[in-house]
Amino acid sequence: MxxxxxxxxxxxxxxxxxxxxxxxxxxxxxxxxxxxxxxxxxxxxxxxxxxxxxxxxxxxxxxxxxxxxxxxxxxxxxxxxxxxxxxxxxxxxxxxxxxxxxxxxxxxxxxxxxxxxxxxxxxxxxxxxxxxxxxxxxxxxxxxxxxxxxxxxxxxxxxxxxxxxxxxxxxxxxxxxxxxxxxxxxxxxxxxxxxxxxxxxxxxxxxxxxxxxxLADLRALARPQTIVAANDPPALGRLAAGQGWAAQPLPAGPGRTDAALMVTGPTAAEIGQAAFASGLALTQLASQVAGLEQIFFRLTEGGGLK
Amino acid sequence: MTAALKSEFRKLFSTRMWWILMICAAAYLAFMGLLMAFSFQFGTQELSDLPPEAQEATGLPRGAAMARMIYSMAGSFAYIFPLLIGALSITQEYRHKTITPTFLAEPRRYVVLGAKLVASLPMGFVYGLVCVAATALPAALVLEIMGGDAGLGQTETWAFFGRALLDFTVWASVGVGLGSLITNQVALIVVVLAETQAVEPILRMLPPMIGQDWTWTDYLPGAVGDAIQGASLYSLMGMDTGAMPWGWALLILLGWAVALAGLGYAFQFRRDVS
CATH class of the missing domain: 3.40.50.300 (P-loop containing nucleotide triphosphate hydrolases)
Structure with a gap:
């Protein structure tokens, strides 16, 4: 052939x-x-x-x-x-x-x-x-x-x-x-x-x-995202800033009364370790599925990876 | 080209349209054949009491010539059927988007168009056989029963049948040419009805009204179609179709098919298919 x-x-x-x-x-x-x-x-x-x-x-x-x-x-x-x-x-x-x-x-x-x-x-x-x-x-x-x-x-x-x-x-x-x-x-x-x-x-x-x-290379572009909430939100904010995490505030929503952060970059395990080390009690630590679809949207909506 | 031709034949005969349209044509013509044969024969018998000069003055053909005029209804009224079957062989492909696999299998679009033109000819011929028989059989029967002359013993009548078959055959390819130019099915049907039922009949009535006996209207497709047959009901209305030799008329009708296909290829058939 x-x-x-x-x-x-x-x-x-x-x-x-x-x-x-x-x-x-x-x-x-x-x-x-x-x-x-x-x-x-x-x-x-x-x-x-x-x-x-x-x-x-x-x-x-x-x-x-x-x-x-x-x-x-x-x-x-x-x-x-x-x-x-x-x-x-x-x-x-x-x-x-x-x-x-x-x-x-x-x-x-x-x-x-x-x-x-x-x-x-x-x-x-x-x-x-x-x-x-x-x-x-x-x-x-x-x-x-x-x-x-x-x-x-x-x-x-x-x-x-x-x-x-x-x-x-x-x-x-x-x-x-x-x-x-x-x-x-x-x-x-x-x-x-x-x-x-x-x-x-x-x-x-x-x-x-x-x-x-x-497809494997496309997958590698996926960066883990984690929703993190703590009983002391200002302390969480300081931790994120200190660690240099890319964090976006999430408003309180269904199933979540505290203000939370959407952290992009570190894995949930890394975030948990860092919080423990700084004596911060987390009330939520939820790893988001870093799906290909999300990369796909990022690529196609922005007209390319920024 | 052989492969393309085979494909086109299969397309024509693998849907029900060809025989449904054919049955419509045959039923319509059989009814008209009966009606016309009865009317003309009855009229002739009524006139037979008049002196011969008075009968001549009516201008009506008599005997076998009258029979042929009745048979000519097949071509004069039903040429729209081979015209449509030819044209629909293209518009159906656009309508149902089968034009996509067609052009994928044969990207040389002139080969596709050429194959459709050639494949339409036998289809037109079959339409001719059925339409002429559907008109002539009942009409001849009525004429014979009423004591008239069906003209079936005359060579001239059979030569007329042969020319009518050629007329039908070429009309199908005129349809393909028109379809290549107007690929939208609705637009095509509107154009065919307007042209055959209004535009051309009106244009052909003009020259006799203004006293001319030879004009460009003789070259219109319907007019050359009648000239191929050499007998037509239109001649009763003063539109003489006997002037042009039938061989020339056949070539001119073929010319219409080729010219329309050429225009269609140049301006429509090569366009983007999306």
Missing amino acids: VEDVIEVSHLTKRFGSLTAVEDLSFQVQPGRVTGFLGPNGAGKTTTLRLALGLIRPTGGGVTFDGQKYAAIPRPAHHIGAALEAASFHPGRTALAHLKTLAPEVGVSDKRCMEILELVGLKADAKRRVGQFSMGMRGRLGVAVALLGDPGVLLLDEPTNGLDPEGISWIRSLLRAMATQGRTILISSHLLAEVENTVDDVIIIAKGRLVHNSS
Whole structure:
């Protein structure tokens, strides 16, 4: 199998006065599942459509193993894509839908049935797509993408509309395909949805790249946060200042009558030790889950790490 | 191109639209064929008491020529059906967003458009067979029962059927050309109805009203379509369609298909799909 690198370089797309994608550059490596993340409207779908030649860039471009999509003969044989949840004629059966594409993709009719079996739609092959649930449409979209047994897979929000079983199915499918050396890019507006699936993350906001690393490196960016309260708030304030902790006052709220601090940096254990050493009695010491989602928000809202 | 053609054929025949639209066309034409055959035959028999000169003065065709004029309703009234099936082969793809997988499987959009143009021809031909038969069979039956001449023994009648089939065949590709230019389905249907039911009939009525017998309106698609058949109900209204040789008319209608597809490709079909 050809190991295809997806290379996005200086990609820019303007729709009139609106800039959807601006000077975007990144690489997607084979053998890994890459998450393409950003809030809704960040330009993810536009980037995928630009990569696939469905819309023309204002500047820059995207290549697969050095070639533009439109320049590849029988491209769907090398690059499989599922872009929107519902690009099916409701009156056509699942099998007929695949068969309309098979000649151009360059596969036999037999392959259409095999792929339906692979995505778990064998029993529904002769049913009209109009009767399909969102989850079934999602599976059929993946079937279309896989039809040509491609080395590169681009999926836009593949977990949308899938039930938990479907999500776990697509996870193991993508993992297996990455292990075979394929290049896989999946977009999502929720990091949590793909957190257990991806190896690498590319995060964009407002059409610009804000982060590009492995998931492990992204995790390392997380700094622990702890809610701390004491029966002597001024003493707690002095302790935080003395230790040089980044602390923000939290107002009293549900379950908390004392004023508290949100401390970023030290772990809960370090805070507890310091309080003990200075003879301060803590009334609350709650470690907040330093989730990836929080980093994700920080990255995408501020337009980059400050 | 072969693969694209195969894909387009499968798209045409894998939804129910082609036969639903065909049944509508056939039912409408069968009814009109019965009605017209009865009316014209009845009228002719009423007129038969008049002296021959008076009958001539009515300008109505007689015998087999009258039968052919009735059969020509297929093309004159129902060309909108192959036109629509051709145009919908594009607008449906935009409406249901299947244009995305279509362009992913074949990014060379001129190949997609070319395949749609070619694939529409056999579909138009099948529409022709069904529409001509649906008009002619009941009409011929009525004419024979009422003692008229259905003209089925004449070579001229069968040559007319052949030309009508060609007319239907090419109309489907005119539809594809129009669909490539107007990819929005609602807009397309409005344009098709306005053009075929109002704009063109009105334009074609103008020259006879101002006493001209040859004008640019002869080149309008509906007019050349009638000229391909060489017989039309419109000729009764003074719109002579016999002037243009049918071969030329066929080429001009093909020209419409190609010109519309060219315009569509240049201005609409290559646009961003998002």
